[in-house]
Amino acid sequence: MAVEITDICIACGACIDECPVEAIVDDDDNPTGEDIYYVYADKCVECVGHHDEPACAAACPTEGCIVWSDVVDGQPSRDEIGADLRKGDTPCVE
Ligand code: SF4
Numbered sequence: 001m002a003v004e005i006t007d008i009c010i011a012c013g014a015c016i017d018e019c020p021v022e023a024i025v026d027d028d029d030n031p032t033g034e035d036i037y038y039v040y041a042d043k044c045v046e047c048v049g050h051h052d053e054p055a056c057a058a059a060c061p062t063e064g065c066i067v068w069s070d071v072v073d074g075q076p077s078r079d080e081i082g083a084d085l086r087k088g089d090t091p092c093v094e
C-alpha cells in the first residue's frame with residue numbers, strides 16, 4: 001500500500017523531510033495541481049524497513065490528513081495492518 005495526503009493538508013511541510021524514500025512532494029510540485037502536498041504511491045513503502053510507523057503521519061499535525069491509499073503492486077505493505085484497511089482510514093500512529 002501507500003499513504004495518501006488528503007485535501008485537509010495545510011501545507012505545513014512537517015512531513016516532507018521525514019520520508020526516507022522521498023515519496024512526498026510539496027504543493028508546488030503536486031502533479032495533480034492541488035494546493036496540497038502529495039505522495040507518489042509508487043515510491044511510498046509505508047516506512048517498512050525504516051520506521052515502526054509511517055513517519056509522515058507521525059509528523060503531521062492535521063488529524064486525518066494522511067490516510068491509507070490503494071495497494072500498489074510490488075510495494076511493501078505492513079502485514080499487521082492487513083487488507084482490512086480501506087482508503088480513508090488513518091494510519092495508526094500515537
Ligand atoms: S509512509 Fe513513509 S515512505 Fe510513505 S510517504 Fe510517508 S514517510 Fe514516505
Ligand code: SF4
Nearest residue numbers: 009010012013015060
Ligand atoms: S505534515 Fe500534514 S498538513 Fe503538513 S504538509 Fe504534510 S500532510 Fe500536509
